[in-house]
Amino acid sequence: MPPPIKLFAGNPNKASSSSNTNKSPKPPAALPSNFSQSQAKKAVDALLAHNVKESAKKEEEELLPREEQVWLVVNTKHGNTRKSLKPVKIQLPHPPLPPPPTTSICLLVKSPQREYKDLLANNSIKFMSRVVGVEKLKGKFKPFEARRQLMRDHEVFLCDERIVPLMPKLLGKMFFEAKKQPIPVNLQRKDLKAELGRAISSTYFHPTTGTSSSIRISTPSASTSSETLSNLLAAIPSVVAQIQGEWENVLSIGIKTSTSVMLPIWSSKLSGRFAPSSSNGEKGDVEMVEEPKQKKKKEEEEEVVAPATAATTPAKKTAAKKTLGAEKDTPKKKSSTIGSGSVAKRAKQTATGGSKLKSKSK
Template sequence: MAKDELIGDHVSVKQCRLAIDALHAHASKRQAKIEEEQLLPGKEPNIWLNVTVKKIPPGHRIKPVKVPIAYPLVDPRTTPICLITKDPQRQYKDLLESHNIKFISRVVGIEKLKGKFKPFEARRALLKENGMFLADERVVPLLPKLLGRKWFDAKKQPIPVCLTRKDLKGELERAITSTYMNQNQGTCTAIKIGVLSQKPVQVLANLQKALPVIAANIKDGWENIQSLHIKTNSSVSLPIWSCALDASEEGRWHGLEGVSEDESGGDWEGVDEEEEVAADKKSKKSTGKKRPSESDDDEGSEEEEQPKKRAKNAHNESTTKSKQKIKGVELSSAKNDSNSRPTSKSGVTQSSSSKAVISSQAKGSIKPQNSSEKAAKEKAKPLTSPVSGEDKPGKVASSVKAKKGSKSAAISAPHQLDQMATRVSTKLTIPHPNEAGCDLVGTLEQVSPGEPTQGRKIALILHGTLGHKDYLFQKRLALGLPLDSFRFDFRGNHESGGTWKQGALHEDIEDLQVVVDYLKSQYGYAVDLVVGHSRGSIVGFRWIATTEDGRKVSAYVNVSGRYRMELIRENPQGKVWQESFQKQGYHTWDVTVARKVVHAKVTPADLASFTAWDTSFVRTQFPQQTDVLTLHGLQDKIVPPYDAVIYAQALSNRTPGTHTLHFVEHGDHNFTGIPDEVVDVVLRWWEARAKGNLKTGISMAGVHSGNSKL
């Protein structure tokens, strides 16, 4: 072997040999010491090739890349191999026998996975009994839900094979004698190239054969590869190749360009936070520095920290404006006394109860001009709520937050801020009884945490497609409601486990019932109010109309809810899906959720299931006594505003339940830039309901004719 021999014209074979020899000697010595101290043999260490790329791949590959190697990592004579097939299972057992294939230890059909191996213990035993899993490529999309997360944590995800090939034995042998690359969503990918029981020369041979195939399956090939390392499961990484650290061709900085935030992410029903973050950045350019508070949640999309560097003229403009005019009300932004009330130009006192209640603890309510002023204020005030003015025990000064583009100001009353000061937020993880690895994560907001919760009423807040519990107006509403609330991520969304599917609305209803059962059994809560946005609204309607717990709910808020399900095919995103269906049979939907890129797969079956969802039940099955508020933006391009009119027609003839229809003139599907207006409308409706002032019809709150003549 020549001294300067290269793998793929880049990597020195000599350097690889030195690194493999050193790693193998170190790992063998360490493994021998471990075996002396343990009575039972442990798991054999693997040898990995770590590939670091310069640019994150644009999409996530579900199907692994097959990489040929010289010496197989799995020996069928000592390692059981399981084959997962379509039904009937017996047909494929006979097929293996007809081809004289004897290296498959077990054949399992889909019905077996749904029946015999549905219990978690049975699936865990199947995972431990087999060292490798192959699967008919036609059933691979069904397996993540049937197998659960443990398969992927153990790096034993089934390898797709084609069972219809004439050379079936060769197809299965190639699958077993190869290694696989599952390129993740980051810059580093690990590929197994050997095991410790193999000799260093065998590991080197595997590397020489595998590396050219790996480079060919990385976008832009060697130009995008930054470095290569080898390691074991627990060792340090030994470098075998690195690109030049310059801007030359194939250098570290060659061809790299910054991507602005406006170019990232999508824009549709599930990408709600993208529009809001952009709008927030625009509206906050002249408001100075943001002050963090104890209630800040780093994962809330609308509360993203602003860049430290700002234009000097924008900063100077923000520091000179000490007063704001909101809907004809002149307010001092940081100098209101706790007992004062804003007055209108006509001298009439503005009632704080007619506005939304947003605690000064909510993010961005008070924004000091610099860090020294902030430190001085915090040191001088022991109260939880960071407000200015004369603070007295038991009272908190009212605060004002006026957001650019918002049609309503959020003015908090002192007695309600006292209540907010005692609020406690608790993050809960709820185990899913029907699916392993599908824990539901949510936030419980308690108004009076020291009091018993048995029989206490609670509100549930449901997010939309590929959203999360803290996006848009959800968190702000939870902080403003005068009763306890719980908001959570549906399965496959943000922090909750499981797999998201566009057409699985029935699974969302199941998740909702799991949450309700948990809150009842663990706390004694009774659900009294449900607020649903977009997809969450569709789910909320069905749950209230068809479940025993749902029919006890006394109030429901329908925000941007869809009625005519089939019209999703006609909006821009639906058309993109259908074009992808024609080209490749499915669509990969790349969206950003809580500042993290998510790759969601949408299939024709998902779209068909979604459009077939029946919403007409609201006319006959929705409870007669439940009061409903339908809130919709007139600029909504995702769900036509006329869907809100249909809901009004369907629900207005019930008694004693009422239906209130409220349109937001400048609101889009996600109410981008005006989340406070949504909170304001909901809280005023809830207050009017508590006073018995609700009547079926169109809400006229905040509507005025201006200077126009009819």
């Protein structure tokens, strides 16, 4: 395997403000006073130890086991009302993914794609695994199976920021469900290599309308426990700053891998749910006392129900049957309206008789 490619000559985290293709990110929200870094360290150590055991099992059972990543999970009390296709770039002390060629990278560009392949060659950029144009996405990768294979072949997808609105329709929801949304980059920068390098070495927060967000912070096979912890402590304030309401809207924070359960790091207080009932501040169970008005209502309801049940006795049943029989024996009154049968027949006979008398007189 070739050695990893060095993307930066200096510090990769020292990025200029002009290199950010998205809106200027909000300043990080300070950690609350009840946030415990020791609890975060315990969670990171336990998760990495669990991943070592699981990876050993996968090597025995699977031919090519899938690489796991560590994800920061932020659960909120209320969903976000704004949704954007452009993710928010978050700089970390250490890259969350191994450098190329260990990590396969695909660049999505405008047509013709040959123009952008020549652009990468002129800038001595050799860490791109594939360049795909819009015409290829509409043609060769239009079938579902071809798009799914493209998603499996590459870990990171970079996209020209000018064609970001076309990506949901061309790629489909499978890329977004697999957390492989294309990352927008500006291919018109003078220092194109640094622009693409910063995009690869950063993590991203994708604004959604749901109540849970996952942000990749490290890869266990390429990061140590201290590097994962430093990435975690750097990512939490930046992610919370992008949430509406910030810490007041955060319900819980944890970390997990793709196949593990979430290990909790921080959770909000349940304030106001178990307030003391008495004025002097004493806590305890509240005894439910029935009020006299409620007792009177229950007694009245019982009195109403009692005669109704008594009516079901045999004597009452026979009396009810007799009254029903008497109603059946009484003859029904004939209708005395103009439209009844007898009145209509009489009117017809008088009409025909009158016409015959007129004919005889003639």
